[in-house]
Amino acid sequence: MRMPSIVSFALLATVLLADLPAQRGRRGQRPPQQPEQAAPAPEAKKEESKKPKAYLAVVGADVYLGTGQRMTGATVLVADDKIESVGQNLELPEGTTVIDAKGKIVSPGFICVLGNGMGAPRSAPFADGVNPFDPEIKQGLAAGITAFMAGSPGGGSSPSGSNAVIKLAYGDVKGMVLEENTVVAMNVPLSLADREKLEQAVKQAREYIEAVDNFPKTKAADPNAKEPPMPRGGETMVAILRGEKKLWINLSGGGFNPFGGRRTGAASDLPAIREALEISKLLGQGVVLQKPTSAWLAPDEIAATGSMVVISPRDRLPADPKDPDRTGSNIASTALLAAAGVPVAVTCPGGMFGGTGVGTGGILGQDLNTPHVDAAFAVRGGLDNRKALRTLTLDAARILGVDARIGSLEAGKDADILILDGDPLHYATFVETAIVNGKVVYEKAKEPLFRHISR
Amino acid sequence: MNMQHLPRSLSFAACTAALLALASARAAAQDARPIAFTNARLLTMAGEPIEGGTLVVRNGKIEAIGKDAVVPAGARVIDCTDMTIMPGLVSAVSSAGLTQPPSRRTQPTQQRGRRSMPMPMPGGGGGAQDKAATRVVDGIYAKQPVFGDLLRAGVTTLALTPPGSAFPGLGAILNPDGKSLDELTEQAEGFVQIGMSIDAQTKKLLKGNFDAAAKVLEARKKPPEPKPEEKKPEEAKPEAKKEEPKPEEKKGETPPQPQPTPTPDPKPEPKPEPKQDPKPAQPQQPAAQRRPEPPKNPNIEVLADLLEGKRRAMLEISSAAEMLHWQQVFETTPKFQRTLVVQSYNTQQGTIDEVLEQAKSFECAVLLPPTLSTTPRSRMLTHPAKALHDAGIEIGFLLGSNDATVKQTFFRLMELVRTGLPSDVALRGVTLVPAKALGVQERTGSLEVGKDADLLVFHGDPLTPSSELHAVWRRGQKVPEKP
Numbered sequence A: 001m002r003m004p005s006i007v008s009f010a011l012l013a014t015v016l017l018a019d020l021p022a023q024r025g026r027r028g029q030r031p032p033q034q035p036e037q038a039a040p041a042p043e044a045k046k047e048e049s050k051k052p053k054a055y056l057a058v059v060g061a062d063v064y065l066g067t068g069q070r071m072t073g074a075t076v077l078v079a080d081d082k083i084e085s086v087g088q089n090l091e092l093p094e095g096t097t098v099i100d101a102k103g104k105i106v107s108p109g110f111i112c113v114l115g116n117g118m119g120a121p122r123s124a125p126f127a128d129g130v131n132p133f134d135p136e137i138k139q140g141l142a143a144g145i146t147a148f149m150a151g152s153p154g155g156g157s158s159p160s161g162s163n164a165v166i167k168l169a170y171g172d173v174k175g176m177v178l179e180e181n182t183v184v185a186m187n188v189p190l191s192l193a194d195r196e197k198l199e200q201a202v203k204q205a206r207e208y209i210e211a212v213d214n215f216p217k218t219k220a221a222d223p224n225a226k227e228p229p230m231p232r233g234g235e236t237m238v239a240i241l242r243g244e245k246k247l248w249i250n251l252s253g254g255g256f257n258p259f260g261g262r263r264t265g266a267a268s269d270l271p272a273i274r275e276a277l278e279i280s281k282l283l284g285q286g287v288v289l290q291k292p293t294s295a296w297l298a299p300d301e302i303a304a305t306g307s308m309v310v311i312s313p314r315d316r317l318p319a320d321p322k323d324p325d326r327t328g329s330n331i332a333s334t335a336l337l338a339a340a341g342v343p344v345a346v347t348c349p350g351g352m353f354g355g356t357g358v359g360t361g362g363i364l365g366q367d368l369n370t371p372h373v374d375a376a377f378a379v380r381g382g383l384d385n386r387k388a389l390r391t392l393t394l395d396a397a398r399i400l401g402v403d404a405r406i407g408s409l410e411a412g413k414d415a416d417i418l419i420l421d422g423d424p425l426h427y428a429t430f431v432e433t434a435i436v437n438g439k440v441v442y443e444k445a446k447e448p449l450f451r452h453i454s455r
Numbered sequence B: 001m002n003m004q005h006l007p008r009s010l011s012f013a014a015c016t017a018a019l020l021a022l023a024s025a026r027a028a029a030q031d032a033r034p035i036a037f038t039n040a041r042l043l044t045m046a047g048e049p050i051e052g053g054t055l056v057v058r059n060g061k062i063e064a065i066g067k068d069a070v071v072p073a074g075a076r077v078i079d080c081t082d083m084t085i086m087p088g089l090v091s092a093v094s095s096a097g098l099t100q101p102p103s104r105r106t107q108p109t110q111q112r113g114r115r116s117m118p119m120p121m122p123g124g125g126g127g128a129q130d131k132a133a134t135r136v137v138d139g140i141y142a143k144q145p146v147f148g149d150l151l152r153a154g155v156t157t158l159a160l161t162p163p164g165s166a167f168p169g170l171g172a173i174l175n176p177d178g179k180s181l182d183e184l185t186e187q188a189e190g191f192v193q194i195g196m197s198i199d200a201q202t203k204k205l206l207k208g209n210f211d212a213a214a215k216v217l218e219a220r221k222k223p224p225e226p227k228p229e230e231k232k233p234e235e236a237k238p239e240a241k242k243e244e245p246k247p248e249e250k251k252g253e254t255p256p257q258p259q260p261t262p263t264p265d266p267k268p269e270p271k272p273e274p275k276q277d278p279k280p281a282q283p284q285q286p287a288a289q290r291r292p293e294p295p296k297n298p299n300i301e302v303l304a305d306l307l308e309g310k311r312r313a314m315l316e317i318s319s320a321a322e323m324l325h326w327q328q329v330f331e332t333t334p335k336f337q338r339t340l341v342v343q344s345y346n347t348q349q350g351t352i353d354e355v356l357e358q359a360k361s362f363e364c365a366v367l368l369p370p371t372l373s374t375t376p377r378s379r380m381l382t383h384p385a386k387a388l389h390d391a392g393i394e395i396g397f398l399l400g401s402n403d404a405t406v407k408q409t410f411f412r413l414m415e416l417v418r419t420g421l422p423s424d425v426a427l428r429g430v431t432l433v434p435a436k437a438l439g440v441q442e443r444t445g446s447l448e449v450g451k452d453a454d455l456l457v458f459h460g461d462p463l464t465p466s467s468e469l470h471a472v473w474r475r476g477q478k479v480p481e482k483p
Helices: A005-018 A020-024 A043-050 A135-142 A190-223 A234-241 A271-285 A299-304 A331-339 A371-380 A385-390 A396-400 B008-030 B101-110 B145-152 B202-222 B229-245 B245-253 B279-287 B298-307 B319-330 B352-361 B383-391 B403-418 B424-429 B432-438
Strands: A055-064 A070-079 A082-085 A097-100 A103-107 A110-112 A145-152 A163-168 A177-182 A181-189 A246-250 A288-290 A308-313 A345-348 A417-420 A432-435 A438-445 B035-040 B048-056 B062-064 B076-079 B084-086 B089-091 B126-128 B155-160 B165-174 B185-195 B314-315 B337-341 B364-370 B396-397 B455-459 B468-474
Touching: A005 A110, A005 A345, A055 A417, A055 B352, A082 B062, A097 A288, A110 A371, A110 B089, A110 B165, A135 A438, A181 A234, A190 A234, A190 A271, A246 A271, A299 A331, A308 A331, A308 A396, A331 A345, A331 B314, A345 A371, A345 A396, A371 A385, B035 B455, B089 B403, B089 B432, B126 B202, B145 B155, B145 B403, B145 B468, B155 B432, B165 B202, B185 B298, B202 B298, B229 B396, B314 B432, B352 B364, B352 B383, B364 B383, B364 B432, B383 B396, B396 B432, B403 B424
Parallel strands: A055 A097, A055 A103, A110 A145, A181 A246, A246 A288, A288 A308, A308 A345, B035 B076, B035 B084, B089 B155, B126 B165, B185 B314, B314 B337, B337 B364, B364 B396
Antiparallel strands: A055 A070, A070 A082, A103 A417, A145 A163, A163 A177, A417 A432, A432 A438, B035 B048, B048 B062, B084 B455, B155 B165, B165 B185, B455 B468
C-alpha cells in the first residue's frame, strides 16, 4: 500500500510538530524516528502477490508509540500480524476491518521482563508445552500484558538460563513463542576463581570470534585451513559477545528465600553493582542489572557502560540508620536512571508469595498482574509519564533482546496493540481491546473478567 | 469376587445349579422359538420411533420390526405396553477392568476427611508411550464384577481403552457377559488407540511413527520384487484379516468357544499388566518376523495397517489446546478411519467447541462426555455437544467405566436435551454412533432387521427422570438380575 506523498509529508510534519514535548523529554537519547516512513515496501509486496492480506485499522485514537512519542488522532494500520503503518489520515486499503478508537488511548502491548503462568510451560521445551487456551492469558491481557519472559533468566557463576519470550496469542500455538533463550544470566558476587574462569571464557570467545571473522582471509591464503573450533562450552559467551543474547546479572545473589525476607546484611548493593559493571567492561558491552536496589547512587556509572536495568519501583530496602544518604532503596531510582540515559524495565517486587515475576498464580496473582501500576510508581518517583511507558514497552523489549519484533508501534513490527480507556499508567485504566499478532484476543465487553465495571 | 461367604458345598451346589440353568437357558435360546415384544414404543435409532410396534427376535437376531410386524406362530410374546425398547448401549471408551473402580468407593470410607483425590493426569496418566502393537486385552483379568455390572446397567458392547498418550496400544471390544478371557474378548484388536498430549515426547512420537508408517506403507504398495519382502505382508495380513470380517467371525466363534477351558486362571496377568505387557507382547512378534533379514517394528506395522485402511483408530484429543498442538504436529492429518474422543472438558486448556473448524476438519464423529461445560474460571455453562452438533459434526457420548457412571448417563443426557440437544441425537450418541466408532454398526447400535437383539427395555421414555431400566437383553437373551 502506498500513500500519496503529500499525505506522508503532512504526516511527517504533524509528527514533528505534535511531538515537540516528547522530543524534549527524550533529549540525549536515541535520535527521533519517523516510524511511518520506514515502510517495509519490498517484502510486503512479495507477500501481497501470494495472498491477499487481512487489514485491520485502529482509527482515531491518541497513539503512544512506545518510543516516547505520541500522535493524536492517529491510525494504526495492521496487515496480517504486522504493523503496516502508523499515522494521521492514512488511506485504508479496501476491506480493512476498522476499530473505532476515538477518544481512546492506543499503546503497544506491555512486556513483562519476568513472568510465569499465562499459558507458558514452566520449563523448556516451550514451543511444545504452551497452552494457548489458558484462562490466565485473558487475565494477563486484561492487565495489558502481551508478552513476557517465561522460564528462568538463569544464574550461577557463569551465564546460563533456559527461557522464552512468550506472547499472549490466545488460541494460537505458533504465535505464542516469540523467541527462545534470548537471555542468559549469572550472579554476582563472584569468587576469585569464578572471576578468573569468566575472564578466560571471554578471552577464548573473543579469539574464536576474531578467528571466524578472519576465516575467509585465512582460507584464501591457505585452502586447507580448517574452520576455527568453538571453544568448549563457549557457545553462550560467543552469543553474548555477538549480541545475540542479553547477559543479565542478578544482584541479589540468586536463590529463593521462602520467607520472603529482604536481602539481609548490607543495606546497599553498590559493591555488587560495581562488580557487575566490571563484568560489563570486561565484555566491552552493556549488561542488564537485575534489581539493583542502590542503582540510584550510581546512575552515571551504569550509563557509562551502556548497561540496562530491571527494577521494581515498589521494592523497598530500609536504609542503614548510620548512613541514610547512601543506603536503602529510593523511589526516585527509575527517574534518576532514566535521566542518566539508562534504559529501565519495570517489574513487580519479589514478595513472600508472589515470586519475582508478573504472573497470575498464587495468592497475590490478581494484584501482581498490573504492570502499569508498577510503572506508575516510577512516575511517582519523578519519571516522565511517557518515558515510564517505555519501561513496559520498548525498553523492556530491548532488555529481552526482542526489540526488533515488539515494544513499539512501528511499521514492520508485530501488531501487539492495546486500546485503553485512559492514560496507560493510570490505576483506573482498563484495557478495552487487546490485539496480539494482529488478532483481537481480548475485549473487555466480552470477557467475564471486568465487563461489569464501567466508567 | 468371592461368591459371598457360603459354605463350600453349598456354593458348589449353587454353581452346578447355575450351570444347569445356564445350559438350559442357552438351549432355550438356541431352539428356534422366537420372542416377540409387542405393543412397545420402539426407538430404533434408524428412523422415527415406532409407537405400539412389534419386535421379533429369533436366534439372537432381530427378525422383524415394525408397527405391523407379524408375531410368528409359537412365539413367546412379551407384552410391552407402556414400555420403550431401545438398542443396548455401546461404550466406546472405557477403562473398565483396567483400573479398580472399587478403590474410589472404598477410599472415602477408609480415610475420612483429608483424602487425596486422584488427580486425572493429562494424557491419561500413562505418559507418552510407543507400543501401538500391544493388545490391552492381554493384560486384563476377566473375572471382574465390573463387566457384569456394566451389562446389567445396559452396556451390551464394551470397548477397552489402553491408557496413556501417543500410542498406548490396541484397544479391545468386549462381550461384557464373558466369563473367561476368551469369552470376554470379542475383538482383541478392535482399534488403535492414539492419545494427544501437550508434551514434546508425545509430539515427537506421533510425528516420527506416522512418518515411519507412511514409509512402510509405501514399501508395501510397491510390487513385491524381492521375496523376503513378500513374506512380510502376508504375515501382517492375517492380523488385519481377523478384523475385517469381525462381525461374522465373532458370531461363528462365540458358540464354538467352549474351548477356552485351556485359558486357565488369568491370574498371572492381573494388575502389573500395563507395564509388563509391552515386553511380552513385543518380543513375540519380532521373534516371528525376525527370520526375514530386516526386523520390522510391530508398532509401526500397526500404524501402516491403519493408514492402509485395515484398522480404525480412537484419537483422543481432549482440549482445544491439544487440538492446536496436534495440528502443529501434522499440517494435514494423515487419512485413516478414526473417531475423535474428548475424555473430559478441560476449561484450563479450552473445550473442543472453541476449535470447531479444526474438529470439523477431522471428518469423523466426536465422542464427548455427556455433560455441559463452563467457561473457564466461571459458572457460565456452555454446551459443547450442542455446538458440535449444530456445526454438523456427528456426536456420541462416553459412558464411563463403571455401572454408576452408566446409570448417571441418562440423567446427564436429559440435561443435555433440556438445554437444546435433540433427544434422538442424544440417544444415537450412546448407541449407533459409538457402534460406528468401534466398527460394530453392522451388528448392533440400532434396532434393524438382521442385527443382534441387544435391547434395553424401559418403563416409560428413557429420557424422563421417572423411567426405569426394566430389562437388558443381549443377543436375544435376557440378562439375569444380579445374583
